[in-house]
Amino acid sequence: MIEVNFTKKLKNHFPIEVSWSAGDEIVALFGPSGAGKSITLQAIAGFIAPDEGSIRVNNTVLFDASAKINIAPQKRKIGYLFQNYALFPHLSVTQNILFACSDREITKAERDEFYSYTEMFQLSVLLDKYPSQLSGGQKQRVALARALMSRPELLLLDEPFAALDMIMRKRLRNEIKELQKKLKIPMVLVTHDIDEAMMMADKLVIYDQGTVVQGGEPEYILNNPANAMVAELVRG
Secondary structure (H helix, E strand, C coil), X not given: CEEEEEEECCCCCCCEEEEEXXXXXXXXXXXXXXXXXXXXXXXXXXXXXXXXXXXXXXXEEEEECCCCEECCHHHCCEEEECCCCCCCCCCCHHHHHHHHHCXXXXXXXXXHHHHHHHHHCCCHHHCCCCXXXXXXXXXXXXXXXXXXXXXXXXXXXXXXXXXXXXXXXHHHHHHHHHHHHHHCCCEEEEECCHHHHHHHCCEEEEEECCEEEXXXXXXXXXXXXXXXXXXXXHHC
């Protein structure tokens, strides 16, 4: 379960005022560029602090302005796939993926998970390579495997398939949907691809100029858009 309800004023930008919630499902944040989708992910992850409001995951309050609660990013148990991958250039693929376990001896279960993810994301032949030796798509798959190895209670995906070819994109979409069902954790996906949002999301949240203009099941929004702008966005 995730509950997002916050306000953030930004310099030279319209304020972000969003409120939505979801269960253990895939939520797609969809809307024009600059609408506030990625800023929402950053607030959930703890990289920026809202001015007002609260953010909760399951029974944990990650942020509450009135109660002066703001849990540090590294303590939020959140996996985050960044647009720029954020891999460590001096670490191999194996070391990047296992970074979340680098402070202790790796358990057998974690080792099994490692091999499962490297096989799923077709990384087995790249384990000794470094980020500078990888393509954009390969870097993205390494970053996704690393995010999952941390055993997150919530996974944030910022344009996760943008650098992938169509075949790999379709394959990973299906595998992430199956993975979400297995892990039973909420996943929040930012995308500019309405077909991707319709295919992957259990819930669609439409953003425009820093606010949520409609939320619900993708099929419902497709058939019952709140206004002309939403209709144009979801129907192309």
